[in-house]
Amino acid sequence: MSVELQANWVALQTIVHKEVRRFMRIWPQTLLPPAITMVLYFVIFGNLIGRQIGDMRGFSYMEYIVPGLIMMSVITNSYGNVVSSFFGTKFHRSVEELMVSPASPHVILVGFVIGGVLRGLAVAAIVTALSLFFTHLQVHHALVTFAVILLAATIFSLCGFINAVYARNFDDISIIPTFVLTPLTYLGGVFYSISMLPEFWQTVSLANPILHMVNAFRYGILGVSDIHIGTAVTLMLLAAAILYAVSLRLLKRGVGMRQ
Amino acid sequence: MTPALTIRQLTKTYGNGFQALKGIDLEVAEGDFFALLGPNGAGKSTTIGILSTLVNKTSGTVEVFGRDLDREPSALKRCLGVVPQEFNFNQFEKPFDIVVAQAGYYGIPARVAGERAERYLSELGLWEKRNVPSRMLSGGMKRRLMIARALVHQPRLLILDEPTAGVDIELRRSMWGFLTELNEQGITIILTTHYLEEAEQLCRNIGIIDHGRIVEHTSMRELLMKLHVETFLLDLRSPQQGVPVLEGYPVALVDPLTLEVQVEKSQGINALFAQLAAKGIEVLSLRNKTNRLEELFVSLVAKNLAGGQ
Structure with missing residues (x-):
């Protein structure tokens, strides 16, 4: 391994280690809230209301919404981790520690994205474990399940990074999650199948990227989906590649970081 | 290198x-x-x-x-x-x-x-x-x-x-x-x-x-x-009533116990002390009014400002 490559490998390990330590240290703010929120969803929507709704596409309502709820936690936590962590480094000006170092922009970006993905996966594991108290899960297609969750976490980590780059104050990091992510998640087929909607709204729903993620993940676990899996995975790969390129360009140009 | x-x-x-x-x-x-x-x-x-x-x-x-x-x-x-x-x-x-x-x-x-x-x-x-x-x-x-x-x-x-x-x-x-x-x-x-x-x-x-x-x-x-003139402050033992005349040295009295003297590099300060001793003025201590570099810095920046204008 060349000296440059080895140095970048150490730098990547440093960033990832720092990111993981950060969200583990503040676990009451990072890991506990999604666990409590999801238990409430399982109890109220899955158990109490779900019993009145009955089956959906051959599964109990609880079984039907669990994949969507796991995906919802992955999306919000991956995004939230990177946006708050990277904005924090800008706020404290410790981003300068990274900018003056010889660490490659790829390393800096990948380091923060891995941090977001790991938090997303950690929350997914917690929510999945909790869901087992309310229903039983059997994975229909392990590779699709893992690929989709990994891609979704990567995409939203990158979105969080871009948000953090442009954010100038703490309000700017909560606008997107509140006014964009939450509505798109609720309208992304977490609680219903789009086949229940009129045809026009079914077509409109297809423009919601979260619908594709939720359904692809639901396919991985339950084997049912409202959309074509191949299309969903291709769109996710494309989105990840575009967002990575945009994030890298912002980092290289030092937008919001260099004068 | x-x-x-x-x-x-x-x-x-x-x-x-x-x-x-x-x-x-x-x-x-x-x-x-x-x-x-x-x-x-x-x-x-x-x-x-x-x-x-x-x-x-x-x-x-x-x-x-x-x-x-x-x-x-x-x-x-x-x-x-x-x-x-x-x-x-x-x-x-x-x-x-x-x-x-x-x-x-x-x-x-x-x-x-x-x-x-x-x-x-x-x-x-x-x-x-x-x-x-x-x-x-x-x-x-x-x-x-x-x-x-x-x-x-x-x-x-x-x-x-x-x-x-x-x-x-x-x-x-x-x-x-x-x-x-x-x-x-x-x-x-x-x-x-x-x-x-x-x-x-x-x-x-x-x-x-x-x-x-x-x-x-x-x-x-x-x-x-490049610093041709330095300004010194002399702390005196006895208070002075008026500004003493020291030939070749511009002098000012800051207060009755402190004398401010401008010394050109070519003059040195021995002659200054000789004149002070002759007038019976006893000096307790001597210090630069400002740091030497500070005097130069101020003059250089002022010159640049004047040149720019």
Whole structure:
């Protein structure tokens, strides 16, 4: 391994280690809230209301919404981790520690994205474990399940990074999650199948990227989906590649970081 | 020998149209202890920002030990340690973690990073505070933490932007000792400071920047030779009723016990004391009215301002 490559490998390990330590240290703010929120969803929507709704596409309502709820936690936590962590480094000006170092922009970006993905996966594991108290899960297609969750976490980590780059104050990091992510998640087929909607709204729903993620993940676990899996995975790969390129360009140009 | 720093025709125009640097040329030799001085807004921090890659230059070239900023930024960054003017670390983190993480960004493995963090934090008197959240440190300690962080990858060129600002005299002097030791070990140091006494005491060469231009670039000795007139304050044993007449020396009475005298370099001060003794005026002590470099600095900057107008 060349000296440059080895140095970048150490730098990547440093960033990832720092990111993981950060969200583990503040676990009451990072890991506990999604666990409590999801238990409430399982109890109220899955158990109490779900019993009145009955089956959906051959599964109990609880079984039907669990994949969507796991995906919802992955999306919000991956995004939230990177946006708050990277904005924090800008706020404290410790981003300068990274900018003056010889660490490659790829390393800096990948380091923060891995941090977001790991938090997303950690929350997914917690929510999945909790869901087992309310229903039983059997994975229909392990590779699709893992690929989709990994891609979704990567995409939203990158979105969080871009948000953090442009954010100038703490309000700017909560606008997107509140006014964009939450509505798109609720309208992304977490609680219903789009086949229940009129045809026009079914077509409109297809423009919601979260619908594709939720359904692809639901396919991985339950084997049912409202959309074509191949299309969903291709769109996710494309989105990840575009967002990575945009994030890298912002980092290289030092937008919001260099004068 | 390749210079530690070579700057050619460096310009910087900010987005609002303000031209902070108007084509500066600067060369700092390896092993030098160099002072970069200038009034507020002269372009010192912009220059340092460009060297540390935190500010994008508009045009010109920068080389550190022959590594070009545009062509070999990573190699350049490895040679360079920067201590900025403002605190730029996460104040919730501990000093040890801050220094070790910075080493990691430079590709230094954790074990070596830990050893170096211990060495530099100890040398800078921070080892006892290594596990205290850095927001709990005093201003002087935070500055020393930034020096430890800048040294952890063992740079060949260390740039310090106002390292002793807000630091008490005792600590300032211990930092001077530390920086002198570093320079003796072969590290080239560039220092910006508002304490001209500090620059005069530590630095061998000097650049004065004003309104985005280098107005002086010479050795400290040559610069001080340019000072033709020095103003001294004499503390007297007995109060004076009127201003004594001392032939050849302009004199003013600051208060009955303090005399202000201007002495040209060619005159020397022996003749002054002879006249004072002849008049029965006993002098208890003698001091410069202002730091010698300060007098020169003020006159150079004033001259540049007049020239610009």
